[in-house]
Each structure stands twice: as C-alpha cells, then as structure tokens.
Amino acid sequence: NAGVTQTPKFQVLKTGQSMTLQCAQDMNHNSMYWYRQDPGMGLRLIYYSASEGTTDKGEVPNGYNVSRLNKREFSLRLESAAPSQTSVYFCASSEAGHGRGANYGYTFGSGTRLTVV
C-alpha cells in the first residue's frame, strides 16, 4: 500500500547509545518531517526537509540529526540517546514545498516507540 513506512516500530536503548530511525515514502512527496509525541504535548516538529538535499530545524532539534538520502527517504539519528528522548516518533510527508502548500494534507507513518533507559 502507498504511504509512509517507518522502521523499527519499537526500540529500547541504553543511555549514550546511538541509533537511526528510518522513514520512506512512495507518494513522490517533496517534503518530509520528523515529529515526536509526548503525553500532553501534542506533536512537536524535530526536523523537516522541504526537498531532496535540504533539511532544517524544527521546534525541538537538540540531540538529533537528519539525512534526506533521496526523495523517498528521510532518516533521524540519535547520536547519544538520553532518557528525555523517550517518546513516540512519527515521520510524515506531504506534497508541500517551494511555494506550494499541502492541499492534500500530510501522511503519517505508523510511528516508532523509543524507550531510553
């Protein structure tokens, strides 16, 4: 099925370990996003990419890095995990970008539930 695929679905890390969350979309969307969801906080933007080769910080970028590998793939890396990064991470994509809004909305992946102990 067309959509946004995230891996892994669950992960437990020890403090200080690193890992990369993978995201791929097959809808030929321009823009891709990483959000984190914490209880009572809604979803907060970590990083986004308006097109292949570009990335920019969102509201809560500290402790994360991203790579827009190609138009389909956008990965999120935690270099040295901390307990404060325990969260559910969602990748999303949209046709928005470069003067064009998301007239068809944003599509979300199924999420990665990350626990840092």
Added chain:
Amino acid sequence: ELKVEQNPLFLSMQEGKNYTIYCNYSTTSDRLYWYRQDPGKSLESLFVLLSNGAVKQEGRLMASLDTKARLSTLHITAAVHDLSATYFCAVDPDWSNYKLTFGKGTLLTVNP
C-alpha cells in the same frame, strides 16, 4: 511564534449527544487539518480545510474553518462509542514553509 489551542482537552460525553471541539490559532493561515488518533496508533487524516468558510462532513463529524476569526470547529452529532479517540487540529501557514503545528489534542470518550 504560532500557537494552536484546542479546547476542551478532555471531553467525556454520552452516546447520542452533540458537542463541539474548538481550535484557535494565532496567525493567518488558509489551511487547517483535523486528525484522529486511536490509542497506540498513528494519525489518520479526517479533514483538510483549505479556505475561509470551508465546511466538510463525514458521518457524524463536521469541520468548519473561519480564517478571519482564526477558528476551526469539529462538531460531533449524536456521538457513538466508536468516535472515542484523540482529535488533533494542525495549521501550516505559508510563512512557516509549510510545517504543521499541532494543538495538544482533545481526548474524547463516548460513554454508553
């Protein structure tokens, strides 16, 4: 800084009743989105509202957008248990380079 405020944050209602969730935002935008999230699941798109006065309906849910008042509403008619979920509104104004900013969500519980 763009702020998106939903109220109420918690809503417990009986089956068969009507209610409205409000979403206020602090900047100009012609695009507003409503999502539903079931526990432990991803976000499912409900409505995409793209202009002032836009109204969309799907089953027992109806969403509207008033860009002048910077307000969107999600109206629930004759609630049923299956509507129990968390509902989010989100805005992506042009000046933000089309990044979604979410409200904190409204946890709706529909009781028999």
